[in-house]
Each structure stands twice: as structure tokens, then as C-alpha cells.
Amino acid sequence: MDDIEAFWERAQQHADLATVRSYMGESIIAALRPPAWAFGATPEQADELVGLVLEGTKTATSSALWDYEAESEDLPDVGTLGIVVDSAGTPRALVVTTEVRTVPFDEVDEEHARAEGEGDRSLAHWRRVHEDFFTEHASHDKGFARDMPVVLERFRVLHAEPAPA
Incomplete structure (x- = not known):
């Protein structure tokens, strides 16, 4: 069993996901990592x-x-689960998406910038850092634009583990 699979088993128990029953028996949540x-x-x-x-x-x-579109990737939905890993690929947190909305880059608000938790948590910092990020790491060929659509996602941690010693 790999680290991510072992984390998933622990996270299901901690977040009480494995006990959720579906109409047909075992929960689909427990079956699909x-x-x-x-x-x-x-x-x-x-x-x-x-x-x-x-x-x-x-x-x-x-x-x-535009990155989602370039990679033919589905947008997250409310209720989407994800396992967040660190740079070594070690699973650290199970998160659930609680809100998704798409707005132009220049309409991202202070509340969202604060929730991202980076730097001084200001909108000015968010715009500066994300303009650089969207310019340098784009999966698409459209470049950066102030009116580019940005997917804003809120999430909640269901289970977290410290870095291994």
C-alpha cells in the first residue's frame, strides 16, 4: 500500500467518510480515492x-x-474531495470543496485574497503574486489578461497529518 492509499484509509476513518452508506451498500466515497x-x-x-x-x-x-480548458479538466464542484501533498508527494491534508465561482481576474475581492492566506493577505499582494503565477505557469497559450476568468475555490480541511519525522 502506498503512502497516499494509507493516508486515504486513515482520513476516511478520521472524517467518518467510510461509514456513510449508499443505497447499494458500501459508500462510493470509500471505494474511490x-x-x-x-x-x-x-x-x-x-x-x-x-x-x-x-x-x-x-x-x-x-x-x-483557461488552464482547466487547455488540460480538458473538469472544474471542481462543491463536495469535491482532494488529497493535498507536499513537495515530496507526502499526503498532508484531505480537503473538501465548499464553494466554487468564476470571476474575471480584476474582480477577485479582498475576502477571497484573505482566504488564500498568502503574504500579507491583501488584495494587492494576491493580484501581484497571481499575475506573476498565471503568466509564468500557464497551461494555455492565451497569456495573462486582467479580465481572464479565474476559478475561485473555497475548501475545508477534513483531516490533516503533520510531516513525517
Whole structure:
């Protein structure tokens, strides 16, 4: 059993997901492990951002809608589960999406910037850092635009584990 599978088994028990029964018997939640992914695009970002999640400072994230489209990836839905890993691929948190909305980059508000938990948690910081991120790490060829659609996601931690010693 790999680290992510073992984490998933522990997280189901801790978050009481495995006991949810479906009409047909065992819960689909227990049968299907959610995807594992890291925040950011670099190992340093992955570690910094998962640290903010574990502290409870980061409760939101944002992505370029154009990246979802370029990768033919579905947008998250409320209730989507995910396993957040650090730069070493070690699972650290099970999160559930609680809200999803798409807005133009220049309409992201102060509340969302604060919920992302980065830097001084200001909208000015969020815009500066995310303009750089969306410019440098785009999966699409449209470049950066102030009116580009951004997917804003809020999440809640269902289970977290400290870094292994």
C-alpha cells in the first residue's frame, strides 16, 4: 500500500467518510480515492502553501479557467474531495470543496485574497503574486489578461497529518 492509499484509509476513518452508506451498500466515497495534488507550481510553493492549509490560514485557492480548458479538466464542484501533498508527494491534508465561482481576474475581492492566506493577505499582494503565477505557469497559450476568468475555490480541511519525522 502506498503512502497516499494509507493516508486515504486513515482520513476516511478520521472524517467518518467510510461509514456513510449508499443505497447499494458500501459508500462510493470509500471505494474511490480522491485525486492527490500539490498547490503551486514549484516544490517551494507546494510546501509553503500546504503549510498554510495545515495552519488554517489558507482556506481558498484560485486557478485560471483557461488552464482547466487547455488540460480538458473538469472544474471542481462543491463536495469535491482532494488529497493535498507536499513537495515530496507526502499526503498532508484531505480537503473538501465548499464553494466554487468564476470571476474575471480584476474582480477577485479582498475576502477571497484573505482566504488564500498568502503574504500579507491583501488584495494587492494576491493580484501581484497571481499575475506573476498565471503568466509564468500557464497551461494555455492565451497569456495573462486582467479580465481572464479565474476559478475561485473555497475548501475545508477534513483531516490533516503533520510531516513525517
